[in-house]
Amino acid sequence: MALALFQSEQQEYDQELILFRLNEQQYALNVLKVKEIIRPVEVHASPNRHKMVEGMIRVRDTAIPLLNTYELLQLDAEENKYFIIVEFAERQFALRVGDVSSIKRIHTKQITPPDDVSKGKEKFLSGIVTISAEEMAFILDLEKAVHYIHPLHFSIDFKENYRVERETMSLLLLEDSQTMRLLLTEALADAGYKDVLVFNNGKDANDYTANMEDEDVFDAVITDIDLPHRNGFEFTKRLRQLPLFQDVPVFSFSSLHPSVVERKGKEAGVTSHVVKPDIEKLIAVLDQHLLK
Structure with missing residues (x-):
């Protein structure tokens, strides 16, 4: 499903999050980092790839690396329904996820930084959003995940x-x-x-x-x-x-x-x-x- 079906104009200073599930746990991404959501397509193995990269997929003649979201967060694999194509820092990546549930409009005051216990071993979470008294979601730290796979190198000292x-x-x-x-x-x-x-x-x-x-x-x-x-x-x-x-x-x-x-x-x-x-x-x- 294309992201255009989801997006709406943000209220002033509010944030929109795409909610998705991995093993029944709810996670979130800023909608502005999501380019589109597609059904799973064929994954092509790439040589010498990082263990967190499953391979490459093709989306409209563009080759995009597919990150193993479950391996990254140390979760058991499950049947996937969608690939989320994310675009940030002028790069594109795909995330393998279970179900994509909805888009929630929240205020950033509902987001709190995770503590060391909730972040997990590799700490690939940047925040926890409280959506309601019964509902919360973990926000993925995409920058850390990408830096973990492709460490940032500078052209100068x-x-x-x-x-x-x-x-x-x-x-x-x-x-x-x-x-x-x-x-x-x-x-x-x-x-x-x-x-x-x-x-x-x-x-x-x-x-x-x-x-x-x-x-x-x-x-x-x-x-x-x-x-x-x-x-x-x-x-x-x-x-x-x-x-x-x-x-x-x-x-x-x-x-x-x-x-x-x-x-x-x-x-x-x-x-x-x-x-x-x-x-x-x-x-x-x-x-x-x-x-x-």
């Missing part, structure tokens, strides 16, 4: 491009993926941006900035969009209501499709958007705005 003037700048970073937080903070520090305060959700970051003094204001803000408690758009909109942050550049760093992020980001007050995981470009954008 950030230490070799270290600039001492970056040390004078302070940054606020919002990122809910533990893997991406580690990659970002290490790369920023290697490049010279060592003063970075990190939050994993928009609400805590808004609460912190609301009580800041003038001399403590950050030189720039970097925010993911798909965040628990309060997403990056709402965080930015609330930040722009504070006098101290009227002129502070805010950069969105998200794997969601650029057309969506740029449009909604402009409405919220985002200065510029960089597609995740291009940290090299993010640092270049920071330099452009901060190092005059």
Whole structure:
């Protein structure tokens, strides 16, 4: 079934999740990361593939790797009804799932970060969404899953491009993926941006900035969009209501499709958007705005 059958215009700052099942347990993905949902097709084995990749499938003349969702989450295999084609960070992957139940419109305040017990051995979950008193779902951390299969490699050594003037700048970073937080903070520090305060959700970051003094204001803000408690758009909109942050550049760093992020980001007050995981470009954008 095509995603166009499902999508509807989001209410302001609400999030839409596609719910699907694996062994009767309910999981979720942001609808903006889902390109389409199809019935299972033939899987072609590929040489030297990662153990989490079953092989390749063809969808309208495009070869797409199929991730073994059950192996990834250490679940028993079952009969599958659908493949979910996801698109993020300008790449496409397919997920093998049981049934696709519905799309739920929720507010990000309904999402909480998982603790170490609920995340499981490999911790491929980014959040838990409470849909009702009787219903909840686990949100897959696609960024960690993809990095686990295809570790991110940079074309440059950030230490070799270290600039001492970056040390004078302070940054606020919002990122809910533990893997991406580690990659970002290490790369920023290697490049010279060592003063970075990190939050994993928009609400805590808004609460912190609301009580800041003038001399403590950050030189720039970097925010993911798909965040628990309060997403990056709402965080930015609330930040722009504070006098101290009227002129502070805010950069969105998200794997969601650029057309969506740029449009909604402009409405919220985002200065510029960089597609995740291009940290090299993010640092270049920071330099452009901060190092005059």
